[in-house]
Amino acid sequence: MQKRITIKDIAKELNVHHSTVSRALRNDPRVNESTRDMVLAYAREHDYQTNMNAVQLRGVTNNTVALIVPNINHTFFSDIISHLTNAAYESGYIISVFQSNEDFAQEVDIINTIIKQNYAGVIASISSRTTDSKHFKLLNTFGIPLVFFDRMCDDMQTPKVLVNNYEITFEATEYLINKGYERIAHLTGPTHINVFNDRLRGYTNALVKHKHTFELNMELDEEFTIELGKQCLINLMDANEKPDAIISSSTLLTMGIALQAREFNLRIPEDLALIVFGNHLGTIVMQPQLTTISQSEYEIADLAFELLEKMITREMPIGEACTKLVNAQIIYRESC
Amino acid sequence: MQKRITIKDIAKELNVHHSTVSRALRNDPRVNESTRDMVLAYAREHDYQTNMNAVQLRGVTNNTVALIVPNINHTFFSDIISHLTNAAYESGYIISVFQSNEDFAQEVDIINTIIKQNYAGVIASISSRTTDSKHFKLLNTFGIPLVFFDRMCDDMQTPKVLVNNYEITFEATEYLINKGYERIAHLTGPTHINVFNDRLRGYTNALVKHKHTFELNMELDEEFTIELGKQCLINLMDANEKPDAIISSSTLLTMGIALQAREFNLRIPEDLALIVFGNHLGTIVMQPQLTTISQSEYEIADLAFELLEKMITREMPIGEACTKLVNAQIIYRESC
DNA sequence: TGTATATTTGCACACGTTTGTACATAAAGA
DNA sequence: TCTTTATGTACAAACGTGTGCAAATATACA
Incomplete structure (x- = not known):
């Protein structure tokens, strides 16, 4: 762990001024070719690395x-x-x-x-x-x-x-409606975040447009896990009006729902339809494969x-x- | 986009020396309490942020x-x-x-x-x-x-x-052998890397110990994808001696294999056993769920x-x- | 009041790099 | 030979911060 080599060290060693070394290292044309080669060779030989702290101190930006x-x-x-x-x-x-x-x-x-x-x-x-x-x-x-x-x-x-979350959630909801689903639920994150808010608006407006009265929006602030997804479905299926379709913002949540649906002997998509945001690989190895919203x-x-x-x-x-x-x-x- | 505020700026504004400001900001006991409060208040007010380039230039390490x-x-x-x-x-x-x-x-x-x-x-x-x-x-x-x-x-x-890759792969191979699988293949990465080399050794030695003559190791240097996994199984099933178990280093590869197995009407685990390294969530939503090697x-x-x-x-x-x-x-x- | 001590602040330099300017040397022209 | 120009190098200051040391001020003690 020796001391870090600096341009001054190089300068002293080669009997030139450190400013010359600095210029040589940055290929400044004002330095003699032979001097430059000498400096570059020495620098390479001794693994010189610029100290960016010094460079940035002078106002130069890094990469x-x-x-x-x-x-x-x-x-x-x-x-x-x-x-x-x-x-x-x-x-x-x-x-x-x-x-x-x-x-x-x-x-x-x-x-x-x-x-x-x-x-x-x-x-x-x-x-x-x-x-x-x-x-x-x-x-x-x-x-x-x-x-x-x-x-x-x-x-x-x-x-x-x-991402055009509003439009795509509107489209997804409409798609479910056109497929004949009657009670569509929406699971998403805290709606003070633009993403989740846009999705909620897309969902709600699609319901309004098609005069659907069943509206069930869950705004979750916890960490999304498979366990939480299972619990979600348990809660949803405990209500009087059970959803027959779910649009969800989380792959993990939806995986939990799908696993729990098996427990409940719910058929997907006949008894319960699922659409989820994201490109998680799990969604295509599941059976049935999940319909997803890909966000490029x-x-x-x-x-x-x-x-x-x-x-x-x-x-x-x-x-x-x-x-x-x-x-x-x-x-x-x-x-x- | 104003100029960045420095301790010298603060010093000039408060009519003290910049060294005093420096000390005040780092709660050096050698500065008067009232002076320190004044400096801290001004710094907070004007969103002062230390320039770490200057600090590090003096040899202090960052976090x-x-x-x-x-x-x-x-x-x-x-x-x-x-x-x-x-x-x-x-x-x-x-x-x-x-x-x-x-x-x-x-x-x-x-x-x-x-x-x-x-x-x-x-x-x-x-x-x-x-x-x-x-x-x-x-x-x-x-x-x-x-x-x-x-x-x-x-x-x-x-x-x-x-990770104790050698031991665990040995154990996994032995487990398959004890389950009665006869032709175990091993799919892994380039074996100049310790991880893949250890796994290969574990696999081979377990075969040797149990006097299994079927040995099929594939060392892949390409990017692991589901597509590649599918192709792998196609190739493996094209051979004279088809494997009845596969230990794989890649979840994606194994997912591809599982998907392709369905195409081939191969039953898992009856016709083909799978063990894969990793904790990918996809492995537990698949049917059947994959046996995995978790690496803590x-x-x-x-x-x-x-x-x-x-x-x-x-x-x-x-x-x-x-x-x-x-x-x-x-x-x-x-x-x- | 005068001296000793404690507390607080200022000064100057260093960290490694870049850059404008000045200096020295060499080559070219008169 | 003397100026003019070109080329290469050295010098010094600056970026923002920290710190040993000196100086200044305040406090305590005799």
């Missing part, structure tokens, strides 16, 4: 982009992370992922770390407990570009890449990064609103 | 730990990430995740970024294309603590948290972080080998 997600182990987010990492790498950026764990305090800490470390930019989807956007606004204050995707703070002037993670990732990069290169101003809608689509399978 | 994984959207890794993030947060650290995408060049770039930015430490699982450990050794050179988990470079002196991600995450933290706090020296084995366990379900 690391922070990505904040509520949960890394949700298919939707992990797919986006994966695509985003690749897209960014091709443009010369490194993606660094942070998980807020649906926790407000952690989200704030993450943002503070990002500001303190001077990241080049931030792509974020907020936690379900986030109601205040002060910490995100701070990014703008410090001149760090920010792009929201999926879940966002609606009071912020910044680019947003969103590729497109979201590409769009979000494209917008961020434009802000980093100052091609686009920071702190200016702009919303891109990405179309989700229903993947018709066997559960309806 | 950000880098986590490198080959693929974020593999259940094994995303579970570890999730647990690790929480464990680290409780100890006051922030985890920043990087995906190498099973690509050597990206892995090298990530390490270089980590060195340049002076992260506090690194927890890593190497890509399947990594055969040279020079970049990881560089971390030690620069005094950055490193802990490997799961996949590692065996020529490196550094703590490693590994919690324990791996906790151990890895514990070791890293000790190195960060210099409680443990950097660059000293030590290997912790974590016990995997077979979760017996319906596919055998």
Whole structure:
């Protein structure tokens, strides 16, 4: 664990000034070719690595982009992370992922770390407990570009890449209605989050349009698990009017429902239809395979990064609103 | 997008020296209480954030730990990430995740970024294309603590948290043999990686012990997908001696196999037994539910972080080998 | 009042890098 | 030979923060 080698060390060793070394390393034309070669050879030989803290202290931005997600182990987010990492790498950026764990305090800490470390930019989807956007606004204050995707703070002037949750949930509900289902339930997350609110509105409005009087919306603030899904179905089937179709925001919840339906000897889709948001692989190995709403993670990732990069290169101003809608689509399978 | 506020700005505004502000912000006892309160109030008011680049330039380490994984959207890794993030947060650290995408060049770039930015430490699982450990050794050179988990470079002196892949695969193979399966195949990744090599050895040795002559090992270097799994089974069933059991390293592969088995009207587990590494949720919603080998991600995450933290706090020296084995366990379900 | 001690603040330098400017040397032109 | 220009290198200051040391002020004690 020797001391880190610096340009001054190199300079001393080669009997030149450290400014010459600095220029040589960055291929500045004002340095003699032989000097440059000598410096580069020495640097390579001794594994010199720029100290970015010193560089950034002078105001130069780095190439690391922070990505904040509520949960890394949700298919939707992990797919986006994966695509985003690749897209960014091709443009010369490194993606660094942070998980807020649906926790407000952690989200704030993450943002503070990002500001303190001077990241080049931030792509974020907020936690379900986030109601205040002060910490995100701070990014703008410090001149760090920010792009929201999926879940966002609606009071912020910044680019947003969103899914057309309202339209697709409307469409899904209508699809179930047209299939003859009478009592459609809707399971989703806290509706102060745009995503869940849009889905709720799509669901409700479709019911209204078709004059359905049965409306059963469950807004869950707990962690979505298979167990919770089982319990949900138990509760639902305990009521007077039992649903014959469920649109759900969570794959885990829906898996639990499907497992519990077997226990109840409910046939899917005859007795109970299921539609779920997401591309979880489990949905296609189940029997019957679940009808899902796919949210085109590729497109979201590409769009979000494209917008961020434009802000980093100052091609686009920071702190200016702009919303891109990405179309989700229903993947018709066997559960309806 | 105003200029970033610094301690000098605060000092000028409050008519004190910036060193006093610096001390006040870090609760140095050598500063008057009233002065400190004044400074803290002003800092809070104006959203002052320390510039870590300046701090780190002076040799102080930060609290950000880098986590490198080959693929974020593999259940094994995303579970570890999730647990690790929480464990680290409780100890006051922030985890920043990087995906190498099973690509050597990206892995090298990530390490270089980590060195340049002076992260506090690194927890890593190497890509399947990594055969040279020079970049990881560089971390030690620069005094950055490193802990490997799961996949590692065996020529490196550094703590490693590994799964007892040899023993558990031996056990799984033996289990199949005792169940009466005659022709057991093994599907895994490139065996220059310790994980896959250990599994192969466990498999082979169990066969030898029980004098089984049928041995079919497939070492795949492509990306594991459901499609590839389907193709695998097609190929396997095309041979003269068709396997009646498969131990596989990949959930996706095995899902493909299971789906293809249906096409072939092969009954699971009667005609074909399946055991797969991992905790993917898909394995428990399938019918039949798959017997899996669970690798206790919690324990791996906790151990890895514990070791890293000790190195960060210099409680443990950097660059000293030590290997912790974590016990995997077979979760017996319906596919055998 | 004067001296000793405790408390608080200011000063100056360092960390590693970049960059504008000045200096030195070499080549070219008169 | 002397100026002019081109080329290469050195110098010094700056980025924001932390810290040893000196200075200043306040408090205690004789």
